[in-house]
Amino acid sequence: MSDLFTIIGGGVCGLAMAAELSSRGAQVTVIDPKGAPGDHACSWWAGGMLAPDCEGVSAEPEIVRQGRKAASWWKSHGGIVHHAGTIVVALNRDQSDLATFARRAPTATSLSKTQIAEHEPHLAERFSKALFLADEGHLDPRATLTALHARLDQKGVRFGGDIKGQVIDCRGLAARDTLTDLRGVKGEMLVVRCPDVTLSRPVRLLHPRFPLYIVPRGDDVFMLGATQIETGERGRATLRSVMELMNAAYALHPAFGEAELLEIGVDARPAFPDNQPRIRRIGDVIYANGLFRHGFLLAPALAQMTADLLLKGKIPEVWYEDHRER
Incomplete structure (x- = not known):
């Protein structure tokens, strides 16, 4: 060949x-x-x-x-792969979603408030339960x-x-x-700087309407994402989606309310x-x-x-x- x-x-x-x-x-x-x-x-x-x-x-x-x-x-x-695992949390009203996630992710281990503090002290201020997937990066x-x-x-x-x-x-x-069977699925993301929050690994916040993940980028910078909208449109973020991402980040930790917004990004992912x-x-x-x-x-x-x-x-x-x- x-x-x-x-x-x-x-x-x-x-x-x-x-x-x-x-x-x-x-x-x-x-x-x-x-x-x-x-x-x-x-x-x-x-x-x-x-x-x-x-x-x-x-x-x-x-x-x-x-x-x-x-x-x-x-x-x-x-x-450069950071092997720090993933932490998954949910607000008090969404604890059933955390339990469902645990059943579907057999490698996840439960964290108490004390254990959360050992991994991510700032999350322990807001959450008493979490899941940890240690093998992820x-x-x-x-x-x-x-x-x-x-x-x-x-x-x-x-x-x-x-x-x-x-x-x-x-x-x-x-x-x-x-x-011809390829479609676009739009995703929006934010990049913020927040010196008042420290995270060393990705964190996922479960939510019935706008789930969030936050990924640390170093130097107090975080990537917040991402929406999932069935459209092939590229390059236009919506006010509603940006507000939902911001609200979810604020729910994760109120200090994100004072974050500096560095960037809004949007593109369409190819999917069958x-x-x-x-x-x-x-x-x-x-x-x-x-x-x-x-x-x-x-x-x-x-x-x-x-x-x-x-x-x-x-x-x-x-x-x-x-x-x-x-």
């Missing part, structure tokens, strides 16, 4: 694909008309949580199984994408130029011109009807797409499966479809 590949799209899926193929000795070109990673990419606005067990509460079991590969993959490709999406792009460039991956060899389409939502990704062969092109809200969690598995398919002829165990005419 050919060891010459052109990847269309330079977001998390495209760069993970380039990293996996080039690490196996393939010659790779990445073409993205918008250039290096930046705010044009959906993955630029991600939370960066490598939290398969949390996601497994509402996602299919295969998401969890494949997502467990992510942290070690990112570390092996130069990513997180990374900074922007730093990770920027560093991976530079690493690939240094290792000989070509950015820009002519299409050569096998084409792998990783354009995300832009691939709807061919993938079942919210699971696909490796789809159409004609001579391989399409890798549909990462939904699991970009950093599932891009490594999707890249490994695609590399096995194209370099070894190994048919992926899941998510593969061959749409060539028979």
Whole structure:
């Protein structure tokens, strides 16, 4: 099989694909008309949580199984992964949601108020019960994408130029011109600075209408996200969604009411009807797409499966479809 590949799209899926193929000795070109990673990419606005067990509460079991590969993959490709786990809390009126979450996340352990204080003292001021998922991690999406792009460039991956060899389409939502069952799911996020709150790991606040996750970025900066709205619209945050994120953050800790708002971000995630990704062969092109809200969690598995398919002829165990005419 050919060891010459052109990847269309330079977001998390495209760069993970380039990293996996080039690490196996393939010659790779990445073409993205918008250039290096930046705010044009959906993955630029991600939370960066490598939290398969949390996601497994509402996602299919295969998401969890494949997502467990992510942290070690990112570390092996130069990513800085923080293995601090995830804490899940709920307001007093929503304690039944916390109990439901615990039943659906068998790796979660219960924390008392004293134990919460040992992990996150500021949360102990507000919550007497919590769940802790110790095996989960997180990374900074922007730093990770920027560093991976530079690493690939240094290792000989070509950015820009002519299409050569096998084409792998990783354009995300832009691939709807061919993938007609792909849809957009809009997500909005905030970046704030709040010196009065210290968190060392992602925290999820369960809520029946607007669940929240907060991810620490260092230097008193936090990412708050993210809404999930069924629309392909990109680039426009709504006042209602922003207010809900702010209200949820205030409910988590009142000090967030005094936070400095640094950034409002919005983009549309590409998703198939079942919210699971696909490796789809159409004609001579391989399409890798549909990462939904699991970009950093599932891009490594999707890249490994695609590399096995194209370099070894190994048919992926899941998510593969061959749409060539028979």
